[in-house]
Amino acid sequence: MKLHPLAWVAWLLSTLVALSVTRNPLYLLIVLLCIAIVGNLSPKSQTRYKLPTALFVLLLVTSCCFNALTVHYGNSVLFRLPEWIPVVGGVITLEAALYGLLNGCVLIGFLLAFQVIMQVITSQELVGLLPPAFYPIAVVVTIALGFVPTTIQQIGKIRDAQAIRGHRLQGWRDWLPLWMPLLIGGLERAFQLAEAMVARGFASNDRPKQIIGDQIALVCGMLLLLAGWFVRLVWGLGGVGIGAMLIGALLIGLTLWRIGKRSPRSHYRTRRWHLNDSIVLLASLLFAGLLLAPLDLLDRRSLYYYPYPELSLPEFQTWLGLCFLCLLTPIVVSLLNNPKEIGS
Amino acid sequence: MISFEQVSFSYPQAQKPLLEQVNLEIPEGSFCLVVGASGSGKSTLLRCINGLVPHFSGGRLSGNIRVDGLDPVRESPQVMSRHVGFVFQDPEAQFVVNQVEDEIAFALEHAAIPQQEMRIRVEEVLGLLDLGELRERELHTLSGGQQQRVAIAAALALRPNILVLDEPTSQLDPQSADDVLQALVRLNADLGITIVLAEHRIERVLPFIDHLIAVQVDPITGKRSVIEGEPRELLQQIELVPPLIALGKALAWQPLPLSIKEGLRHSRPLARQLSQLQPPQPLKHSDVPVIKLHKLNSGYGQHTVFEDLDLELWAGEITVLLGRNGVGKSTLLRTIVGLQPIRKGAVEIMGRSTRGKSVAEICQQVGYLPQDPNALLFSDTVRDELLISLANHKITGPAALERADVLLHKLGLVELAEAYPRDLSVGERQRVALAAISVSEPQAFLLDEPTRGLDYVAKERLAELLHTWRSEGKTLLIVTHDVEFAASIADRIVLLGSDGITADGPASEVLGASPLFAPQIARLFPQTGWLTSQQALQHLLAKS
DSSP states (O other), X not given: OOXXXXXXXXXXXXXXXXXXXXXXXXXXXXXXXXXHHHHHHSOOOSOOOXXXXXXXXXXXXXXXXXXXXXOOOOSOEEEEEOTTSTTTOEEEEHHHHHHHHHHHHHHHHHHHHHHHHHHHSOHHHHHTTSOGGGHHHHHHHHHHHHHHHHHHHHHHHHHHHHHTTTOOOOSGGGGHHHHHHHHHHHHHHHHHHHHHHHHTTTTTTOOOOOOHHHHHHHHHHHHHHHHHHHIIIIIOOHHHHHHHHHHXXXXXXXXXXXXXXXXXXXXXXXXXXXXHHHHHHHHHHHHHHHHHSOOTTSOOGGGOOOOOSSOOOOOOOHXXXXXXXXXXXXXXXXXXXXXGGTTO | OEEEEEEEEEOTTOSSOSEEEEEEEEOTTOEEEEEEOTTSSHHHHXXXXXXXXXXXXXXXXXXXXXXXXXXXXXXXXXXXXXXXXXXXXXXXXXXXXXXXXXXXXXXXXXXXXOHHHHHHHHHHHHHHTTOGGGTTSBGGGSOHHHHHHHHHHHHHTTOXXXXXXXXXXTTXXXXXXXXXXXXXXXXXXXXXXXXXXXXXXXXXXXGGOSEEEEEEEOTTTOOEEEEEEOHHHHHTXXXXXXXXXXXXXXXXXXXXXXXXXXXXXXXXXXXXXXXXXXXXXXXXXXSSOSEEEEEEEEEETTEEEEEEEEEEEOTTEEEEEEOOTTSSHHHHHHHHTTXXXXXXXXXXXXXXXXXXXXXXXXXXXXEEEOSOGGGGOOSSSHHHHHHHHHHHTTOOHHHHHHHHHHHHHHTTOGGGTTSOGGGSOHHHHHHHHHHHHHTTOOSEEEEESTTTTXXXXXXXXXXXXXXXXXXXXXXXXXXXXXXXXXXXXXSEEEEEETTEEEEEEEHHHHHHHOTTTOOHHHHHSTTSOOOSHHHHHHHHHHHO
């Protein structure tokens, strides 16, 4: 049984939070392993998008070198670059290189988490989570996502076509014969698609109804949100600020709901919400909350690994390490539900 | 059901109207074919039926159009989408989402059809178009024919009474095209849906139609006229027709046959009187083949497309490569010019291996035209396209200008020298692309599906050009699905199957013996070696 897209989005958010809050290599390793396990064992919804390994290596190397060359701090000096070289001149330390490597791991984690999401839910399911008022935007996003692989294919075709005319890519000017057909071809495809969508009745109920009340309500909602945030930040009036923000959010939500009701849409696929979805959602929210909520009761010092000025072994708290395993919930619930589906 | 009364239409900023005082009456439940040259206004005529013209295109329209009791100009295409399903030439260009079922349901979701009803309708069209097994598939994994059937299913989901299709089979191989046409015949016969179809390869469609519309352009005045009627009557008035019709008209066969089955009634008595033709003369070759493939292997990733392929191509010979979709015809051409890596074996051009040479270097000796000539064109004028190709080959200045002008003249493009290439018709664009790849004066040409989207006039011009190149001693290897075109130009036919080359020999022998690729004339007069209506007429008239 596949999970609901909303449950997957909750898993993605908690993974991104986990990657953002820690630089402890042990916890990072756990997160990366969890992402890899979930990615490999979850039932796939569409073509497996796989980012090239070379990209990950490039990210690691770039991040490591960038940090090592720009942060001249740490006791374990590897070598020195002349001081007169701007920015990179100075001591190059093992600590800076290691911290750069950890940042690279975090970036790879982000990419892998998004790769998992692109495998387990379709772009249509993803944009289907948007409220009905955003239906045209959702369609546009779906089409835009579909244009990416087509455009990549087109680049290959055009590059080949220009090569057979004897074209060689040497300077930036040589890219013009590639970009022009790509741009013109892209516009032509967009035009054809627009025509096809009109022929299929797209926008048939979308005659612009300029309802001024909705527009005013949306603007007021935004202003209230901003004002609440400002009042809380500048004058420290927490209660008033949060109140204004809540009213603003409510106003925006209600207005969007009203707009959505006026342009009814039906859904061919409606994913039912199951107990498994609730478990994944709850586990994800609890885990993210645990990492983010300002609760003094919990000792989270081991999250903040800092290798400067001298390399040290990272701390590891077992209870926190176990909490990171919450990221495996999608696999655990699938395993309990139907073990045969795993890895399909 | 569909009526046009004194309809005229001009595109914005056009000096002349494209449609002038058109009067039409397409009966309900008919299967109607619209024919005419490229740019004659067929697509515009079709787009008037659902209101895309003038709502989407802009322009001025006068006269009255009634479709299913509605006026599409007043109602807009969105309203007409419930009455008229529209299918475009390129299925990929009309897909919104990436899965078969979702694509079919897209218009229904938008129309807020209740989910239960939606499920019934999706099942209905999946069954009608035999797509049940493909329902979960992603669209980019389907073949061209399957994609076009999904496009038709998506258009039918709103249960229209009329289905309009703009050259739906132009990009398909014969088998896939046949699948699509059979689906249309079922829709027309079983559900009574009115089908209006524009098509260039009319030999595929003629057996199924009961109404014909011809959009004609006067070659002198450029004035357009639209005539309609019963197919057999109207075909007598149309000049460029498929070989079967051309032969039937020349021999005054009555009633004029529209299908091979009907044609055989006339041809069998004649065929009995015919003696066996002389076997074709073996082709004479020079000592060294221009292109030689030796034990060639190629593929993508883990997938091997062909292995141990041997082929020799000679000067002054037109070879046509035929085969089902996916057997590796295009891959073979790409491997020869270096766009696809050679896994094993060798490609030799004029006796020298291409190993280590760049694509640009190989293409100085071998001109290659890919399936989509648009990918080649990016300059502001046709002349610039040629000058840029020449500059790529390090030829600039007055010498380049002179060479470009000579080539423009040779390819009949002088009048279009200052035109913007992408504004030209399909046939003209293809000639510009051919000019762009031939400026380096290569010894051989590889052309991938050169007749895609071409009308009969453009095909005739292309055939003339290919014959000119052959007479100049060039080597030509052409990949096509258009068997009638292959029959009209080929000296030699190579059939490529999934296990490699399955037949290789003179066109009359290979095409005449192939149940899948035999042209119309070879089917009418089997074992005669005739492939074209001209050959058949020549022999039959000589005998009489």
